[in-house]
Amino acid sequence: MKQRVSALLRDKFNCDIILEKPKDRSFGHFSTPIAFSLSKELRKSPMIIAEEIASSFGEHEMFGAVESVKGYINFRLSEAFLDEYASWALSNDKQFGSDDKKGTILLEFVSANPTGPLHIGHARGAVYGDTLLRLGRHLGYDMTAEYYVNDAGNQIDLLGTSLQLEGRSTLLGEEVQWPEKYYRGEYLSDLAKEVQSQFGDDALRDESRQKELALWAKDKILELIINDLKAINVHFDTFVGEASLYDEWDRVMAKMGDGVYVDEGKTLIRSSGLGDDHDRVVVRDDGRPTYLAGDIIYHNQKFERGFQNYINIWGADHHGYIARVKAAISFLGYDPEKLEVQLSQMVSLLKDGEPYKMSKRAGTVIQMSDVVEEIGADALRFMFASKKCDTALEFDIEELKRQDSSNPVYYVQYAHARIQTLIAKSEMSLDDIMKSSLIGLSADADGLLFEALLLPEIIEDAFESRQVQKLPDYLKALAAKLHKFYYDTRIIGNEDEGKLLKLLLVVALSIKTGLSLLGIEAKDRM
RNA sequence: GCGUCCUUAGCUCAGUCGGAUAGAGCAAUGCCCUUCUAAGGCAUCGGUCAGAGGUUCGAAUCCUCUAGGGCGUACCA
The missing domain is CATH 1.10.730.10 (Isoleucyl-tRNA Synthetase; Domain 1)
Structure with a gap:
């Protein structure tokens, strides 16, 4: 409706007119304060200008009335117009509110590491991303929902170690030395049991099999994650694994040209001139790539697939990352403006009024699936979708559970x-x-x-x-x-x-x- | 220190391309079921829009400064 009125005014005045919805409906359906800004230019009082504009409409089929009040111009849509529009909507319910926007968008969200089930913080990004996806598709954009799976690097090694230690400790009753960082939680005990029954006790002891177990476990965990997401109506079109990208490494490095250089055996990206504090290491002196390396190939791959726009939804703790990824994109010869990063701020939990610290490695996370079980997917989705995603959100877990009617x-x-x-x-x-x-x-x-x-x-x-x-x-x-x-x-x-x-x-x-x-x-x- | 996001009612949050009297929910208090579902409605209570300047017809909204908080500032992901 607003578009129709807006278009009409644009034709009439040859410029865009700001339209607002007055809080008090007695002022009509739409209004504009345009007379205020014109008054200086025309050297006339806003009241007089508004009056002149309003009366210039005379009888118009779209409007029941156009009036000027204290300098505002108020438009009241005609009953015939509203009736016609409503009737159209009822008989074209699928098209109601939809549009035929063009353009392809790659939307990447969640992308949680496959090292444990989703926690409540992931839920916010998942709900936000999926809502955006549904809105965009309804408006006609051709959108692809993608999940980037970090199935390489330290956290996968750590997963293998954690899995074996968990099994040796709880299943084989051995005294084990826990490293400083390790994963734990119910899901890990379950996985350890599965390792034992499927591969035998040796698999839990043989350190040379850590990698193999880690890769096996990460697939299992990804299934868990996909099921968690399914429970809140979130579905992905594509999954891209980090490990699968490294074949492209040499080609991508060559593509970056002067954007990267080698110093003391390390490879760095020249991101400092492009909004970053300093250059970043992409390959360590022992040849192992850093996390950023994976992201660079991944974004190259994204752009080579040729979407018109890219949206990434990241946790706010990744915001320092934007500059370096954008730097990489421009070295790769693409327009960094095409990548839009939406940050979803932290969800902090209170429990009975006290801060509830979550730590994934200590196993004190609040799993998304537990909350879904308590309050239902609908309530969870509505709650997260109701909050602006760039504000840190705080809620009491007990209160959330209590919410019913x-x-x-x-x-x-x-x-x-x-x-x-x-x-x-x-x-x-x-x-x-x-x-x-x-x-x-x-x-x-x-x-x-x-x-x-x-x-x-x-x-x-x-x-x-x-x-x-x-x-x-x-x-x-x-x-x-x-x-x-x-x-x-x-x-x-x-x-x-x-x-x-x-x-x-x-x-x-x-x-x-x-x-x-x-x-x-x-x-x-x- | 630097970067970044923020600060609105007792609590959780809306409201920002500058517009008419700053809004919901929860909490508190009191009303409304012989009436289509009371999972509802009505009323009351509750505000220096963190603070101070500035821009202008007009500022919660834009600019500057100050105070307070979250996050980042890794060869972790």
Whole structure:
């Protein structure tokens, strides 16, 4: 709707006019403060300018009224326009809020190391990324969801060591020397048992088999992770393993040209001039590549696959990494601007008001799957999607578990269920309801209709600004309006029953579409 | 130290391409089910938008400084 009004104004005035939604609906559906900025230029008072502009519209089919109030120009959409738009949406529910944007986007997110199950911090990135994915696809972008698997390097060696020590200690009852860093947790005990039964005790003792066990375990763990993600409706199109990339190393190094150099037996990338503090080692003097090396080949591979844009969702602790990866991208001959990195800030947990420190290696992590079990995937998704991802988020784990009926996701779903109940209860057929006209609604009903029809611009805004919380915020507001309307207005048996039910169908459509973009299913009955 | 993200109600958070009276949820208090699902609605309480300057018709929003916090500042991932 906003686009339509905006386009109309652009044609009329030959420039973009800022449109806002007034908080007070008595000011109309849209308004613009344009007269204020014009007043200096035209040397006239904003009031007079607004009055002149408003009256220049005369009768227009899209607007029921265009008025000037205290320098603002307020637009009220015509009932015919709203009715026509709502009817179109109801009969084209799949297209409602969708668009035909063009462009291919590679979205990489989660990419948690395959050394343990996902914890609650990963969940935030997963929910944020998947919501972005659903929004982008709805808008027509051709998006690929990718998971980068760090299946090489120190953490894989450590996984093998940890696995053997765990087995020798708990299964074989040996006294073992624990290194400073190692992985632990229930999943590791389970894996050790599986090693014992599948490969025998020797496999737990023979240090030369660590690597083999580590690679075996990492596949098992990746399966765990994929299942965890599946439980919250997150699916990936592609998985790229770090280890598989190293065949390309020589070619990629040659491609970087002067971007890399050798010093004292180490290979470094010249990132210092490109926003980084200093140059970074990519290959150690013993020939082992660093983590950055893998990322360089990976990003080269990404760009060679030829997407138009790239979005990475990283944990905020990786933010210092952006400059060096972008430096590598420009040395590789690509435009670093095409890579957009969204940081998802830390999730810090409180337990009974006290900070709850998580440590993956000490096994004190709060696993995502445990939280999902407690509160359900819907609530988890709604909660994380509601928070701006660039703010550190803090919540009490006990409080989160307690959330049941007070959870906003139920509030929104309840609104949808109420509508479905009414539709089922009414003796009118869907056809009859659809034939009703939405002209002549009360002010409250008009407000509800307008709110419901805002969904498309919320979707667009949420995706383009990467601020996915705008969608859950909107759904909460829409549900609140619905609940109030439901309370105030008796629908069944109302003389305008058809009209009101049609209005509610539009609301239900927006809620259902909105929820599905959050990876949550709308309920018909609760 | 430097970089970076932040600081809004008792708590958790929205609101920032500068606009009309700063909003929700939770918590607290009180009302509303012989009425389509009370998983709901209504009302009350609660704010120096961290602080100080600046920009202008107008600032929670933009700029500068100060204070406080998170994260980073590895040849770890």
